[in-house]
Amino acid sequence: MTIHIPFNKPYMTGQELGYIAEAHGNLHLAGDGMFTKRCHAWLEQHTGARRALLTHSCTAALEMTALLAAIKPGDEIIMPSYTFVSTANAFALRGGVPVFVDIRPDTLNLDETRIEAAITPKTRAIVPVHYAGVSCEMDAITDIAKRHGLLVIEDAAQGVTSTYKGRALGSIGDLGAYSFHETKNVISGEGGALLVNAPGFAAQAEIIREKGTDRSRYFRGEVDKYTWQDIGSSFLPGELIAAFLWAQLEQAGRITDERLASWRHYHALLADLETDCWLRRPVIPEHCVHNAHMYYILVAPHVNRQVVLDTLKQAGIGAVFHYIPLHSSRAGMAVGRAAGELDVTDALAGRLIRLPLWVGLTRANQEEVVDVLKRALRVGAQAGNA
Numbered sequence: 001m002t003i004h005i006p007f008n009k010p011y012m013t014g015q016e017l018g019y020i021a022e023a024h025g026n027l028h029l030a031g032d033g034m035f036t037k038r039c040h041a042w043l044e045q046h047t048g049a050r051r052a053l054l055t056h057s058c059t060a061a062l063e064m065t066a067l068l069a070a071i072k073p074g075d076e077i078i079m080p081s082y083t084f085v086s087t088a089n090a091f092a093l094r095g096g097v098p099v100f101v102d103i104r105p106d107t108l109n110l111d112e113t114r115i116e117a118a119i120t121p122k123t124r125a126i127v128p129v130h131y132a133g134v135s136c137e138m139d140a141i142t143d144i145a146k147r148h149g150l151l152v153i154e155d156a157a158q159g160v161t162s163t164y165k166g167r168a169l170g171s172i173g174d175l176g177a178y179s180f181h182e183t184k185n186v187i188s189g190e191g192g193a194l195l196v197n198a199p200g201f202a203a204q205a206e207i208i209r210e211k212g213t214d215r216s217r218y219f220r221g222e223v224d225k226y227t228w229q230d231i232g233s234s235f236l237p238g239e240l241i242a243a244f245l246w247a248q249l250e251q252a253g254r255i256t257d258e259r260l261a262s263w264r265h266y267h268a269l270l271a272d273l274e275t276d277c278w279l280r281r282p283v284i285p286e287h288c289v290h291n292a293h294m295y296y297i298l299v300a301p302h303v304n305r306q307v308v309l310d311t312l313k314q315a316g317i318g319a320v321f322h323y324i325p326l327h328s329s330r331a332g333m334a335v336g337r338a339a340g341e342l343d344v345t346d347a348l349a350g351r352l353i354r355l356p357l358w359v360g361l362t363r364a365n366q367e368e369v370v371d372v373l374k375r376a377l378r379v380g381a382q383a384g385n386a
């Protein structure tokens, strides 16, 4: 059967092509034109970041943070193993060693109580990843970083419009990174942003993003020529991407609201299954406001996840698992190391299923997903875990 309720369906606000036509008409196609400036201003206003800079991707923004942090071979960077490849790869590119720490069983975020045991004289930074757009315990993490003289670099790829105690994710650490990939909430196909929060990084971030030159200062008329200042690369997107993104940022509030409505509907529909011990629903700490980036479930240990996924697929529903923990991946084992046991990561990674969630998903769609899921869980329990 073909999939009739896909896992993700990119949402367009309707203004994207109009703004792209405007950028086209402006004859400014390279980066840092009018639309990029609008996006920067929006991000700075809505997050409180000192400086926001559009990038090609969150991956690119994380690579910029590794350059800004001056990561050298052998430097250690503390992060969860339960994350996307780019969190670790950005630092490994500079010879950094990802040090994988276990996650909390409730939010699946970096377990702040296990960070200190992983710190060595080589540790340079802590990289909290806000899984599903739900914040890590940033007060505790910031406090540890201060006491040990470490940078905090937030992988807020999934966290656009989410907050922790009223502060935007990505704006709390020294540096933060957003993603506007097609699978995220606010999109531009491929796209991302670096948020610079700590003083002292903004000028260098501009240089790194512009091939290691001070071209940004030249464009502002602050210098009369631009030259090679530092090592960098080309991290900025062109104006057509920024024009598309502007159409999305303008509607970010509504996109979040619509996703939240779907998230809450799943949460209500699945309450009984949790009571009956078929699955565990997401946990949102009280001080975290999330953006409904994802609705995931953890199937009970006696349920065979693959059978559940196959049953959903056969019914035309696009549900998917998520990360293979990095400490058990080929590259992760080659360049990184685990700090202690990663029991929670190992126990939960194999039980997680993400359900379809996108703007335009109907309540009837969701009810169908949950009906099929109920049947799939029974089939999965019969199959058991070999």
Ligand SMILES: *Cc1c(COP(=O)(O)O)cnc(C)c1O
Pocket: 056, 057, 058, 059, 060, 083, 084, 086, 087, 129, 155, 157, 158, 178, 179, 180, 181, 190, 191, 192
């Ligand atoms: C999506 C994602 C990334 C990568 O984002 P891109 O924009 O595709 O580079 C990095 N980290 C996390 C946690 C993500 O979810």
